[in-house]
Amino acid sequence: MQALTLGRAPGTIEVRTDVPVPRPGDNEVFVEILYAGGNPPDTYVLDPVRSAAYQHPDNVMGSDFAGIVRESNVSHIAVGEKVCGWLPGNATTRGSFAQYAVCDADLVIRCPDDIPMEQLAALPFSFFTALHGLVCELNVDLQSGNKGPAVLVWGAGTACGQYAVQLLVQAKVPVVAVSAQSSLESLQRKGVSAAYPREDIPQTCAAIRESWPDLELALDCFGSTETVDACASVLRRGHMHVLVPSQPSVSRPEVKVTFALIHSMLGRPTDVLGMLPVPPTPEKLAADYKVAVSYASFDRGHLYRLLRQGAIQPLPVQIWPLDGTAEADDSLSRLSGIKSAIEQAAAGQTPSGKIVHRVGTST
Template sequence: MLKSTMLAITAGKEDGIAIVRKDIPIPTPNSGQVLVRIIYAGQNPPDAYALDKQRSAAYFDPDFILGSDLSGIVVESKSDNVPIGARICAWVPGNTSVTGAYAEYVVCDAEMVICVPANLSLRLAAALPFSFFTALHGLQVGLGLQMDKMDTERTPVLIWGAGTACGYYASQLLHLAGYEVIAVAGQKSKYQLEAVGVNNFYPRDNLDQAIDKSLDACVRCMKTEASAHIHTLLPAQPSVTKLANLKITFDLVHTMTGKSLPILSMVQPAHTADHLALHHEIAVEWSKYDKGLLYKMLQKNQIKILPITVWREDALANSNVKERIESIKEALEFVANGSAFPNGKIVHHIQDIQQRIEHLLGGP
């Protein structure tokens, strides 16, 4: 019997609670889209923010599916460029739409998926897209830097929080494009960052030194005719020396979908349709299945993936899909209640890769 619904996770009506749903319709791809059977889903901090009713007030909806990062197999394609059976990774606007990664299936725009090359596993690929594109968005859209061109002047760029997933990928993008990277992160991230070309590292553990030698120093030491730009990934304004030539901006990667999503109400002034279209164009340039810049970099091993931990990997080795999705609920509530994960990225194994994909068939 054909399945019409799937398991998925949405936010509950109570603070800190996620709900495993079994009544979510399996989405149908339209022209230019693909249906993906999700194998792995990566966990990101905003997934837990969606369980905080005050923090997510601007975009909460009990039917929005949580999760943004995924890797999987294309099981239905309405695109000439992405074939059935393709191994892909992608990020989707989970937490702020009915398109989320914590589910059995998801529909993606074909131009926004990335082919996973043979030298990369699906489990690692699931840890990449959302953080990578958040970093790309911050650098290219937020700061106006050209990540697809070499900077011959070795322009210095400070990454505060370089040990986070976004900071790690931002550091790599900047290094590959010729910028001078100044990194502030926890001491445990030092060697990991040095391995991807970061030479200017200041430990966050010594906060006075980090501030004196990095962020505040960068601003105070600028000549009066110079301009400075700080772009943040959170709406809170950074505490730095205020200068007339200092510009501080905040934006969200979700503009790269090209769609006016509820979460974008957090960004003021609101983006115009032209802005969204331009940001989407940049995302497509880096995606485009096997034609985009990211696929080519992955194929050449130019981008290093942040270390991952598969959530409860041994305990769930012989579990079914329902048990694995229920374990994601546990991990989300774990973070929402203030607990911290180990260094690196958490990835959830949702389904096994089968030799024969019985797409949409019912049964155990």
């Protein structure tokens, strides 16, 4: 099949036509990819140091997808169903920048009929990263309906941050959000308890300490030295989880700092987990998988219900190419388009926001 893979030379990527078509195993579905969403980690492949743990030329790139089930090894997902999900793209031979992919049937989500598939193609990786950070790492209770302790979401304007906010708000957990000044009003409309600008970090930290002196939980979705320091400085004590590997520059033993990877939600070891100082134990992999399954599971998990209710709303997306030039009409040209999109994003030349690629030619 045609797919975008890592190149033979570290730090390169390649459009290929000779990638074996994956075959579905037990409890798996075989999906024709229609749309695939881009994510920041796709650009890490172009940096041989950052992607050192998973440099194999047969690794297929891309994590997010929406597509049509063409073969199913489970009775409750029929051939022809529209599904979205995420794959351990870039780091394994399972990726979404390809004509076809195989996915654990318990980790796909049915596409609600009233939500465009291209929007759903950019949701799973960010949504499940947010879910993983909140539930698997910070142990936030999203299910009981009890108003838990407030959670600081720094970088609430990132895709992961926006899904973290939505998850917390629908669970009635108070949210203290930090984002660009321009998005504070929209965060307030979404139901956060308080929203602060990210532009003036010292002033924002002072305001948070003043109004939220008992904060004990933080999710830093941006993960720069400045944001990690800021989060650590406003927690009285407790736990902050950072989505990129970073530590505050000043250690505060009363604040636990963790970094983890969404890949532990696959429930089994993958090479990329070797990047972690302490890879997850089999028990932790099983526990994280259980959380993922409780939200995915086609139309039986929480996410399908939350999407139908409008409690989780997919983020707006931009379809590549962004300049409105005519879209290529075959998969190979589209995969070449994804390659240039990743190269441009790595060079900082694409605007922020979710970018989705049309991959398949079916409708």
